[in-house]
Amino acid sequence: MSRRTILAACQMGPLQRAEGRPAAVARMVALLEKAARMGASVAVFPELALTTFFPRWFHEDLREADHWYETALPSNETAPLWEAARRLGIGFHLGFAERTPEGRRFNTAIYVHPSGETVLKYRKVHLPGHSEYDPIRKVQHLEKRYFEPGDLGFPVVRAPLGGPGGETEANIGLLICNDRRWPEAWRVLGLQQVELVMLGYNTPSLNMENRGFEAHHLRVEHSVLSVRAGCYQNSCYAVAVAKAGTEDGHELFGHSVIVNPQGEVMAQATTWEDEVVVAEADFTRCELGRTTIFDFARHRRPEHYARIVEQVGSVAPPRWSPAER
Amino acid sequence: MSRRTILAACQMGPLQRAEGRPAAVARMVALLEKAARMGASVAVFPELALTTFFPRWFHEDLREADHWYETALPSNETAPLWEAARRLGIGFHLGFAERTPEGRRFNTAIYVHPSGETVLKYRKVHLPGHSEYDPIRKVQHLEKRYFEPGDLGFPVVRAPLGGPGGETEANIGLLICNDRRWPEAWRVLGLQQVELVMLGYNTPSLNMENRGFEAHHLRVEHSVLSVRAGCYQNSCYAVAVAKAGTEDGHELFGHSVIVNPQGEVMAQATTWEDEVVVAEADFTRCELGRTTIFDFARHRRPEHYARIVEQVGSVAPPRWSPAER
Numbered sequence: 001m002s003r004r005t006i007l008a009a010c011q012m013g014p015l016q017r018a019e020g021r022p023a024a025v026a027r028m029v030a031l032l033e034k035a036a037r038m039g040a041s042v043a044v045f046p047e048l049a050l051t052t053f054f055p056r057w058f059h060e061d062l063r064e065a066d067h068w069y070e071t072a073l074p075s076n077e078t079a080p081l082w083e084a085a086r087r088l089g090i091g092f093h094l095g096f097a098e099r100t101p102e103g104r105r106f107n108t109a110i111y112v113h114p115s116g117e118t119v120l121k122y123r124k125v126h127l128p129g130h131s132e133y134d135p136i137r138k139v140q141h142l143e144k145r146y147f148e149p150g151d152l153g154f155p156v157v158r159a160p161l162g163g164p165g166g167e168t169e170a171n172i173g174l175l176i177c178n179d180r181r182w183p184e185a186w187r188v189l190g191l192q193q194v195e196l197v198m199l200g201y202n203t204p205s206l207n208m209e210n211r212g213f214e215a216h217h218l219r220v221e222h223s224v225l226s227v228r229a230g231c232y233q234n235s236c237y238a239v240a241v242a243k244a245g246t247e248d249g250h251e252l253f254g255h256s257v258i259v260n261p262q263g264e265v266m267a268q269a270t271t272w273e274d275e276v277v278v279a280e281a282d283f284t285r286c287e288l289g290r291t292t293i294f295d296f297a298r299h300r301r302p303e304h305y306a307r308i309v310e311q312v313g314s315v316a317p318p319r320w321s322p323a324e325r
Numbered sequence: 326m327s328r329r330t331i332l333a334a335c336q337m338g339p340l341q342r343a344e345g346r347p348a349a350v351a352r353m354v355a356l357l358e359k360a361a362r363m364g365a366s367v368a369v370f371p372e373l374a375l376t377t378f379f380p381r382w383f384h385e386d387l388r389e390a391d392h393w394y395e396t397a398l399p400s401n402e403t404a405p406l407w408e409a410a411r412r413l414g415i416g417f418h419l420g421f422a423e424r425t426p427e428g429r430r431f432n433t434a435i436y437v438h439p440s441g442e443t444v445l446k447y448r449k450v451h452l453p454g455h456s457e458y459d460p461i462r463k464v465q466h467l468e469k470r471y472f473e474p475g476d477l478g479f480p481v482v483r484a485p486l487g488g489p490g491g492e493t494e495a496n497i498g499l500l501i502c503n504d505r506r507w508p509e510a511w512r513v514l515g516l517q518q519v520e521l522v523m524l525g526y527n528t529p530s531l532n533m534e535n536r537g538f539e540a541h542h543l544r545v546e547h548s549v550l551s552v553r554a555g556c557y558q559n560s561c562y563a564v565a566v567a568k569a570g571t572e573d574g575h576e577l578f579g580h581s582v583i584v585n586p587q588g589e590v591m592a593q594a595t596t597w598e599d600e601v602v603v604a605e606a607d608f609t610r611c612e613l614g615r616t617t618i619f620d621f622a623r624h625r626r627p628e629h630y631a632r633i634v635e636q637v638g639s640v641a642p643p644r645w646s647p648a649e650r
Contacts, residue, residue, distance in 0.1 A: 119645050125626045128618065153629045159645035171642050181618065183508030183558055184630045191632045192642045213613045218587055222557060225588055229554035232547060233508055262543055263550055288538045290639070293453065293506065297638025301450045304478045305509045307516045309630050313622025314615070317496050317517045320444050320484035 003283040005168040008040035013273035014247035021077040036088040046243040047095035047200035069099035091162035095200040114162040122174035123150030156192035177201035190234030205251040232263030235289030244272035328608040330493040333365035338598035339572035346402040361413040371568040372420035372525035394424035416487035420525040439487040447499035448475030481517035502526035515559030530576040557588030560614030569597035
């Protein structure tokens with residue numbers, strides 16, 4: 001069975017607040033068609049791909065935000081995406097706001113097989129931002145208001161991808177946006193032999209809290225740095241995909257990337273618009289790191305990692321005392 | 326109290342097998358003097374700085390290797406380094422092979438205050454390589470033979486650095502060589518609010534196990550990538566220092582770097598010889614990350630990190646089963 005396949009990052013330009021799901025879905029179907037023409041077996045869409053990045057808008061009453069969430073997928077509005085995937089024989093990754101029958105709210109991603117079946121579901125664990133209106137910020141980032149932290153852990157599954165023949169299998173894991181900056185998340189995937197990490201993001205071009213200490217251009221660099229390090233240190237591919245451009249007057253950066261297990265950028269989007277970039281993965285290349293420098297069984301020393309699970313926040317270290325003289 | 330200070334990476338060119346400690350120490354004293362002239366309060370020397378990188382040589386009988394280890398520091402041969410530090414008012418980091426009175430062997434680093442007192446001691450946790458002679462390798466990498474894994478964890482201490490006035494304090498942690506590729510090690514330091522990570526390395530320019538999947542130029546890139554990601558994700562400075570050049574006929578890369586809490590390279594050595602590069606740290610800059618995007622107390626979710634301590638090696642994921650149709 002071949003272990004090679006073509007991966008597509010389906011970056012999306014902005015979705016304005018006034019735009020509805022049908023406009024988004026129509027653009028996504030066009031991206032899916034382009035990805036299929038470029039030979040891809042799997043297409044990765046951004047985080048919260050069906051609407052504007054609504055956590056920038058404050059609602060006192062959470063119920064006023066209900067219209068941003070999906071309660072069922074596929075729905076009447078999103079079904080064309082499922083139909084296109086089946087017609088094209090391509091799997092896809094989709095990020096969306098999820099509201100459960102019990103009224104719980106998550107920032108969620110799924111990987112859907114061309115058959116339309118959901119292979120894997122993940123709920124974002126590392127929610128950035130804040131939960132109450134912050135009068136100091138010019139732009140709110142209310143993810144902690146609109147979502148609860150994911151409760152599914154970081155699952156990995158071995159599953160078929162789409163594409164001609166549909167024969168290529170890979171160990172698939174999902175992350176969402178801010179998760180990519182957290183090495184714990186990558187490592188939990190790596191400990192399950194992940195070979196392909198799909199992740200979407202909506203990341204503002206400007207850090208409202210930078211206090212003059214973080215140059216603007218580092219916003220993109222930090223994103224790419226985190227994905228590259230995650231791939232290298234866990235011997236996996238990643239497809240990291242932006243919603244980009246000026247949305248509701250606020251700029252999100254693009255620079256979607258496909259990264260290999262050596263941490264090399266194989267392909268990069270260079271617009272802030274709807275754009276497809278592809279790269280061919282060969283999952284046998286995940287084995288080099290996994291069996292040599294990052295052979296976890298031979299080299300890891302969990303007896304010294306206890307703080308990672310026993311502490312949440314950091315603690316100040318002891319002060320050194322010189323010996324009496 | 327000022328939180329600014331000048332850091333020096335004191336890279337060393339090769340030490341041949343035939344060279345003794347006095348030659349190494351004389352070069353280190355010269356590097357320390359240059360670092361002091363460049364205004365540094367702290368000088369970082371490489372891993373195993375006093376000898377050639379001896380794990381490339383196989384000894385059937387470990388006792389034949391005893392001459393590579395230090396049983397006391399300072400010793401007659403190394404005392405000039407301590408004397409120079411005191412004279413110059415500069416602290417230093419030194420990597421060396423340690424043999425304890427009980428005969429235990431570690432790959433060790435210490436940070437020494439200008440007074441000559443040892444502030445912090447660390448024993449390398451992530452030993453790369455192998456423990457038995459490998460006839461397939463052109464160059465042996467016998468760290469697992471010559472050392473046992475460190476037993477001190479990843480300690481951090483708040484301590485004064487050297488330099489004029491000796492007033493600057495920092496939260497100091499140490500890593501050694503291969504540790505820099507392991508995000509667990511950085512995170513355990515970050516959870517103790519580390520502000521300055523000192524680390525030395527001896528890294529071959531060629532990966533003997535690359536199977537054609539890792540381009541040679543990525544050797545340096547992987548080193549820098551790991552240090553940059555570690556600094557960014559833990560809001561700290563690092564001084565990462567090579568022993569470089571052709572040692573016993575085998576090439577080690579240089580490219581020592583000083584990196585800031587934004588993951589930016591502030592200074593880089595560009596020879597494979599004895600070379601000092603410096604950069605000014607401002608430890609107040611560690612606070613931006615620590616109190617915003619990497620405010621661990623607000624954002625970390627250890628309930629989903631259990632695999633990091635409960636597993637050593639990786640496990641294969643379950644296989645997805647499509648629903649019956």
